[in-house]
Amino acid sequence: MSEQPYKQPPITEAVIELRFATAIEADDITKVSAALKPLYPLQQPIRGIEVRLNVPPPGQQGVTAAHETHGSRLSTEDQTQIVLAWPAQFVFSQLAPYPGWDVFFERFCRDWAAWKRTLGYRKITRIGVRYINRIDIPATAPIIEHEEYLNIYPHMPTELQSLMAYSVVAQLPLPDIGCILTLNSSSAPSQLLGHAAFIVDQDIGKDDDPPQSDEEIYALLNQIRVKKNEVFEACITPRARELFKPCQV
């Protein structure tokens, strides 16, 4: 069993996503939704619309293409455990309170087994893990020095100080596990009075020749888990850690 480092982890959402080479039919989404119904009693249809608009030079005709996909959103009664079944995606999500990797991963293995039992093998084109953290910092002064809590933020010239809000995005390779990290950090509207909030959102994914067998998928996910912890710890300072109430001091 792995240990939870914090009593109050700032994770607002943890996600594992598998993408497939081919889309499944609407009937298959119905089947997999039915198979998961005992685990996720609340089920709702969802719709994704992708519109591509090509703005042409004057005198030429533009092209608009719209593509609509239908899926199913499955959730527990308390809405903290969510599965999105899209034609070419299996999205598995945990909202706060985060129960720890072991519980989260075990749930994923259970539901992935149910998905495969129902629909069989599909070629996987991407495996990704995303963790969204929101760090709530008590605002004891009119200016929050976010640099005291975070190691990721925009570097501003001395002439431009006192930010009202910011957002930075970086993408970098993780060669030791063959993945790509997309790291997104921003200020955010606080959900708590008298606090400022900052997001550390990381998405670690493998697009290039992702594993296909369960054993290899689970091994990759556990590698990603170690890496995402390293990335998160690198993005925060000891002062931020104090906010999450470390289990071991």
Added chain:
Amino acid sequence: MSGLIITPRRLSGTTANWTMGASLHSALSTETNIIANWLDELRRPSSASVTPTTEGQSLERRVFDALADAKVSTSKVAMHLERDLRDRLFRQLDSLHETDQWEEDDEPLNHASFQTFLKAILTIRPARRPGLGLSHTGNLIAAWTTARDRLTIEFLPNDRVSWVLARYDDTDEPARFAGQTNVSELVEGLAPHRPDHWFSHASKSHEPSQ
């Protein structure tokens, strides 16, 4: 250090929905729009923000959506909530939305009202949990009673709260007070009326629990 100014001003949305010159797309060059779209792709929305389609607006459907929204909103602050408070809150919300007891024009929980409630409850952190009700427009109402004394707070959209209290203080005629403030000023507004009379367990001995 550059710091971040905490401003009471409302920003235009969150940084998640900032786009490069969103209102200028048609005026920007193709290359600029490609860069802007690429940046937007990197800021993908979370799966929790995928909202179900709202085909049909039956009462049952609106109730389902209202409860789901409230529970997802609660998850956003769940790391700051005690487990028993969250569980009790969900039971109360479920109970409030048993539609067989509803009038025809009753409205389910207003999401903006619930967000105001969460902010208030996380600030006050009352030891005694309130009884909850819904106004006919869907605003959440919390009530605390100690003996004959009663404090009622209605949580309005846009971080507003309206409160009314009645205290008997060993007389037959109650003193009544009321106010409407921003939720950030609620504690200050109630302070002269010694709200611990309702919020703390010390006052509970006077009254059966709710």
